[in-house]
Amino acid sequence: MITEKNKKIFAEDADTLISEAMALFKGNRDLAERYSLIAHNILTSHSIKFGRRKLFVCKRCGHLLVPGYTANIRLINGKIKYKCLNCGKTISIVYDKRI
Numbered sequence: 788m789i790t791e792k793n794k795k796i797f798a799e800d801a802d803t804l805i806s807e808a809m810a811l812f813k814g815n816r817d818l819a820e821r822y823s824l825i826a827h828n829i830l831t832s833h834s835i836k837f838g839r840r841k842l843f844v845c846k847r848c849g850h851l852l853v854p855g856y857t858a859n860i861r862l863i864n865g866k867i868k869y870k871c872l873n874c875g876k877t878i879s880i881v882y883d884k885r886i
């Protein structure tokens with residue numbers, strides 16, 4: 788049974804996998820992609836919200852998003868646009884242009 792406590796544990800596991808994947812990306816890219824796919828499976832199968840994790844793992848295909856390697860980042864009309872180079876999904880985050 789999935790309770791809030793279990794969801795918190797699954798989210799921590801996914802965070803650990805994502806941080807390990809980001810650390811491994813330069814050395815062993817295949818293992819990093821595998822870690823991010825496992826994290827994506829954990830998050831989607833237990834219907835846990837991505838939140839800030841969507842900046843590191845693509846919500847559609849589960850690949851790791853590393854700027855310059857597997858993702859493009861553009862600043863357009865006050866939004867930061869992340870584009871996954873594997874599937875083409877874009878996410879946008881509003882930023883404050885006054886800074």
Ligand SMILES: [Zn+2]
Nearest residue numbers: 845848871874
């Ligand atoms: Zn993708």
